[in-house]
Amino acid sequence: LRFTDRETGLDPATIREFSDYWEAARGRYAAFEPDMKAGASEVYLHEMPGGQFTNLKEQARAMGLAERWHEVAKAYAEVNAMFGDIVKVTPSSKMVGDMALSMVAAGLSRAEVEDPARDISFPDSVVSFFKGELGQPPNGFPEALQKKVLKGGTAISHRPGARLPPTDFTASRAEAEARIGRHLSDDELHSYLMYPKVFCDYAAQRREYGPLGVLPTPIYFYGMKAGEEADIDLEPGKSLHLRCLAVGETDDEGNRKVFFELNGQPRTVKIADRSVADQVVRHPKAEIGNAKHIAAPMPGMVGTVGVAAGQTIKAGDLLLTLEAMKMETAIHAEADGTVARIVAKAGAQVEAKDLLIELQ
Numbered sequence: 001l002r003f004t005d006r007e008t009g010l011d012p013a014t015i016r017e018f019s020d021y022w023e024a025a026r027g028r029y030a031a032f033e034p035d036m037k038a039g040a041s042e043v044y045l046h047e048m049p050g051g052q053f054t055n056l057k058e059q060a061r062a063m064g065l066a067e068r069w070h071e072v073a074k075a076y077a078e079v080n081a082m083f084g085d086i087v088k089v090t091p092s093s094k095m096v097g098d099m100a101l102s103m104v105a106a107g108l109s110r111a112e113v114e115d116p117a118r119d120i121s122f123p124d125s126v127v128s129f130f131k132g133e134l135g136q137p138p139n140g141f142p143e144a145l146q147k148k149v150l151k152g153g154t155a156i157s158h159r160p161g162a163r164l165p166p167t168d169f170t171a172s173r174a175e176a177e178a179r180i181g182r183h184l185s186d187d188e189l190h191s192y193l194m195y196p197k198v199f200c201d202y203a204a205q206r207r208e209y210g211p212l213g214v215l216p217t218p219i220y221f222y223g224m225k226a227g228e229e230a231d232i233d234l235e236p237g238k239s240l241h242l243r244c245l246a247v248g249e250t251d252d253e254g255n256r257k258v259f260f261e262l263n264g265q266p267r268t269v270k271i272a273d274r275s276v277a278d279q280v281v282r283h284p285k286a287e288i289g290n291a292k293h294i295a296a297p298m299p300g301m302v303g304t305v306g307v308a309a310g311q312t313i314k315a316g317d318l319l320l321t322l323e324a325m326k327m328e329t330a331i332h333a334e335a336d337g338t339v340a341r342i343v344a345k346a347g348a349q350v351e352a353k354d355l356l357i358e359l360q
Helices: 012-028 050-062 066-082 090-106 110-114 124-130 143-150 169-180 186-194 196-209 217-222 274-279
Strands: 229-235 238-247 255-262 265-272 293-295 300-305 318-324 327-332 337-342 355-359
Touching: 012 217, 050 066, 050 090, 066 090, 066 110, 090 124, 110 143, 124 143, 169 186, 169 196, 186 196, 318 355
Parallel strands: none
Antiparallel strands: 229 238, 238 255, 255 265, 293 355, 300 318, 318 327, 337 355
16 A cells, blocks of 8 residues: 555564564463464354354363354253343353353253243353343343243333442441452452452452462463573562472372472472362352351361351351361351251361361
């Protein structure tokens, strides 16, 4: 287009620099690339948004349906038509995908889903959609299907956010900080208000592993190999020099010892080997701030369990005992309640913060 009235004014050499940069950056994320690296003509069949396509394919793989992907894609198109050819943005396209996966996994056809005489378990996202919690579709909801999905429940007909009460930021901050266990910035509070579970998961990871954002991308994704070195800048004027010395073999508990130097000083840390995670039974951790989770205050062995599932307890009642280094510690109830389940049986080895008992 040079020397015409459509000349862009863009410098090809500068564009090449951008291309070189992203070519290198993409290589660092190679392990997270989807197996679909080019356009697929079946998009004209199912009409999935691009982001939904890759997400749904990963969901299908996680559910063991990777070999039946084309069935999932066909079911996606059928669900979209069945639900009224809806506008598909992130929450609504995910909802269609959830239903498609559910149908393929259960071997259901569209006719069976629409059959009023056949009882179907619908995904929560589908129920939320038909309740009107995502808004009102331009052509309305299919009435018969909406009645079946809601099972006698009522739907809203107004904009979902129109009747929400104003947020009490002071109370919300107190609630969030109690769950997280530290002071939150305004940005963190906003994240919590929009995505409470996601933010709490992030905060739990940060509490356990620290500010991982300071790690170089390759180390964050792939770790360090023996002999590799790295400089970590925690903040201006504060840097750490790491040198990986060796990585041990996986032990019976699914952990490896990593030997390294931190600013020249030898250190050792034990980490979980994620490659054998599905072969190792790990004890669940108690949620910080969850009053219904009774956690182990220290590592040890569960000696005796003094309650049973379904039992009503009073504050001060003996729940169980922990034995460690010839020392026995009694765990008492801090409040009245009912035992939902016993997570750690007598004789079980537990670590600090492991979940022992869950209350209703």
